Amino acid sequence: MTGRGLVVDVGGTTTRLSAHRDGVLTGTTLRCATPSPRTAPDTDVARLRDALFDQIADHVLRLDRQHPGSAEDIGVSFGAVVGRHGIVRDASVLWLEPSYGFDVVRALTDRLPGARIRVLNDVAAAAWHYRHLGRFVLATVSTGVAFKVYDAGLPAEHRVLAGPELTGGESGHTVLASGPGERLPSDLLRAAAAADPEARAHLERLGVPWCECGAVGDLCAYASGPGMIRIAGMEARRHPSAFRDSALGRETRGDPTRIDASALARAAATEDAFTAGILHRGTRPLAARLLQLCGDLGLRRAVVVGGFAHGVGEPWFTALRRDLAELAVPAGWFRDWTAADWDDLLHIPDDADVAPLAGMAAYTHDQRQQNRMIVKPVNEHRLIMRTTERPVCGAEHVLLRTRYAGICGTDLQILSGERSCEPGVLGHECVAEVVEVGRDVEGVKEGDLVTVNPNNPRDDDDKLGHNRPGVFGELLSFDAGLVRRGQVVPLTGAADPRAVLIEPLASVVRAHDLIASVRPPDSLLVVGAGTAGLLHAMLARRRGVRSVLLATRSARTRRQAVALGICPASQVIALDGRSADAVRRSTGDGGVDAMVVAVGGGVGPDVVEALWPALADGGVLHMFGGFPAGRTLTVQGGDGVDVSAVRAAARAQEVTAPTGRRATLTGNRGGRADDFRTAVTLCEERGPSAMALDRLITHTVSLEAVPDAAAELLATGTLHATPALRVVIDFALTGHVVRKEPPWNR
Known part of the structure; x- marks a missing residue:
């Protein structure tokens, strides 16, 4: 099975998209400006978000025409504090407001129905690109500053050490110990956090930096691109003569408001002392944080990516190396380090620009190789999620990827113990795609859309989801006998959740x-x-x-x-x-x-x-x-x-x-x-005389939500306190999702 897909990297200034095959980027990378309050300050943030996701959907469809089928699986590297299920916790760096609770997955699935969307914070995605380095801390220095620690020796779902939602590592928004804000009045800090211009002007006069997230003196306020630009402006206004005589002053015609990342980079390249001092002020707290992380976790490698760091280039890294050398102490974890160890500590990749995009491709491909399933432990009345390696397709096997599955009364009876069956994996109603066919199997081919008859016509005691594992899993492996007995039933047209009722x-x-x-x-x-x-x-x-x-x-x-x-x-x-x-x-x-x-x-x-x-x-x-x-x-x-x-x-x-x-x-x-052939015909009929099967589907849930959903259905017959008929598992949904009135039933 080949893994085609698309990946998207949403950055503070640029959004990029590319196709990938088996986790490796292929073809042309599309680029477009990220709609932002920085470039459109008078535009409502909600409209900017809509414009962003409309833009992404348009480019996805464009790439899908070049790489057919790739739009069914989309990975998104997102430049904000976001969980693996796509729920934003803080997008202040991106949209200048937290946008807490915004659902990235929902925003895309509303525009691209049927696509499976996976979301990672852009730093976590970039870490996957450098997985060959083993154990390391990755720091990104761009619109914001954040860290992720990667350990290739751990199982895939735990390699990024950032908590189950992968939202850890946002140390950029942590106020520095003994920072300048400690000695300032709390009402001044609160006003500055609330974007009061007079309060922020007062902080500038005092030489205290601030961050868009509302913190005063956090790491982003010093080391991020916007933070360092604000520090440069602050220093220019506090020391006008030095600024005017500097290369940075000449680049900006003596106007502090003209300082931007490009001007800093050009001035730094001339070895300008004024600009070097600004770089040093921003990189020193970052150097301290990197040494702390290495000492805390026993790491020997720090990878630095990010548009600002690599945009300024060698002068910025020279400042960081100097700070690391000045702050390093040969004690504790660092006691026995050699000169070669210190030389190897800082890894400056030459492909940092593509890291979030390429890392997202690697991550989505890896996730496709995992198989999540819903399991009922023997003699227990509960369901659990279990992840295993992707099943191998043998010569007489067929591998199916489940698109939809139905939760029916029989499943709930097995769960409750009313039926003594112990299938392990529940479920017997599904819509699935054939993704791999063994060399000795005839009658089906890769790409076929099918459902399955769970009942063996030659053995009334042989039933999927009863005494054999069922269909509540992402990848289903069946032997050729299922095909020969006619239990793999072909469907026509696109995948339709109504087909679980066949x-x-x-x-x-x-x-x-x-x-x-x-x-x-x-x-x-x-x-x-x-x-x-x-x-x-x-x-x-x-x-x-x-x-x-x-x-x-x-x-x-x-x-x-x-x-x-x-x-x-x-x-x-x-x-x-x-x-x-x-x-x-x-x-x-x-x-x-x-x-x-x-x-x-x-x-x-x-x-x-x-x-x-x-x-x-x-x-x-x-x-x-x-x-x-x-x-x-x-x-x-x-x-x-x-x-x-x-x-x-x-x-x-x-x-x-x-x-x-x-x-x-x-x-x-x-x-x-x-009977199945007749049912397929009835299900696929359209028009006034057709059976309105969609009316029987009252809810959709993600695979992750099935254990809780089944428990509620068993206890009350409702889901989220609303009456339920057929509940459909939509395998394209990520996170813990329960939806009433699905799109096809509105």
Whole structure:
């Protein structure tokens, strides 16, 4: 499997995009200016953010035309304090305001539906580019200053030592110990942090630097590009004669407001003493911080990247080397260091400009090689996330990448222990893409979009997500037998979350075919208003059954069925002791031609006992759900009917009901290949007569959110306190995400 994708690096001044293949950048890098309050001070920040992500989406689509399929997997190196799930904690350096809580992933998925978005802070991304160095601290000196420590000896998810969200290392916003702000009035510091111009002017007169984040005398205030430019302006105004006579003064025509990074770089290149003093003032605190980190963690290498440091170039690094030499003490961790060790401490890469982009490509490729799955520990009623290495595709294997999966009632029953199955990995409803095919496998090819039939047609006890691992994992490995038995079912068109319903719909199709083979119904009673019950009602209407009644105990589910437009209120009845009488009244006392029982909780036999009077003479009773193994159904003239035997064989058995009327019992467990093909056709139909399957999908969740979501569904039947039908796992979502009313259902 080759890993195509796109990577984006959002910096304070420039945003860059490139395609990659297997983690290596390919083709041309696109560049555009990052919309910023610095360049558009009168523009609302929200509009600048929209402009940024509109711009990124446009360039992504442009690159995707050059590298087809790459836009499905996008890595974003983001120049702000941001977690691995894309939630901003502080973007002051980027947007001059924190923008706390802004969702980078959501901003892009709204514009690029179906894309999988991974986000890293740009410093963490750059660290991945230098992974060959082993253990090191990486410092970026650009619009801001930040650090990340990388350890190649740790598992991939822990190599960047910055906490689970990778938001650690933002030491640039830490006030320096014994800094100048300690002796100043607190009200002055608060005013300066709130951007009061008079307070900041007073700090300048005192020679105290400040940062956009609101801190006074933090590391960014000294060492970052904007910080050092402010220090240069401050020194120019405090020492006008020295400034006027300096190379920096000549570069700026004696105007401190004209000082920028380019002017500093040009002046520093002339070995100008005034400019060298400014560089020294900014790099000395950085040198101290690097030595502290190396001493704290036992590091021998410090990598420095960032547009400002490399833009000023050798004079800046000369200042940093001098500061390191002056501050170094041969004690503790540094006691036995040789001259060669000190020479090797500072690593100045010649490809720093591309590090965040290339590192993001390496990171996203590595993540594609990992396989996250949801596991139910044996004899426990909880789910956990587990990460393993990417499965290897053997000669007789097929490797699938899951796009969507459905959480159904059976999964929750297994989780609760109501069913004694222990599959390890739950789930049996999915939409997946074939990503690798073994050399001895025929019938599928890389790129095919498929669903799977979890039921082995040759062994009723062999079921995915029941006694074999299911589909709640990013990568699924199946043997060729699954293909040969027709359990890998091809889909057409683009990936669609509705297709998770193909598996239950195939089972419903089989049920209706069985009923029709005995007695094509003119009237039908569906008992149960979960996803399966509603599918029965929808298919019956699609097939022209004149009267479709729906019975359920819960007033909430009755209201839901009406609100979704699946049944009119006049045909939805309460399931209670008077239900049979209500059905008989609605059918002129004759009863319904057929009854489908699709309930949960193992109460199917009890429901049937109460509803026998609702079934017409010669009617069909189909046992679909809610019938536990070992239960029998009471009829006249016998010891009872073995429900499991009828359902397993999908047979028809004539009986005499306790009411004295003739009846035919049918039942089924799962669908066959023909049923799946019919279900695929029904799912892919469009137009006014199509089944509105999207109405049954009430929530989407990320894989990471599944353990908590399943626990809530099991406890209350709701998700985020709202009624749930089918909950779909969207594998493109990152972070802990639960969404109501997904885009395709609005």
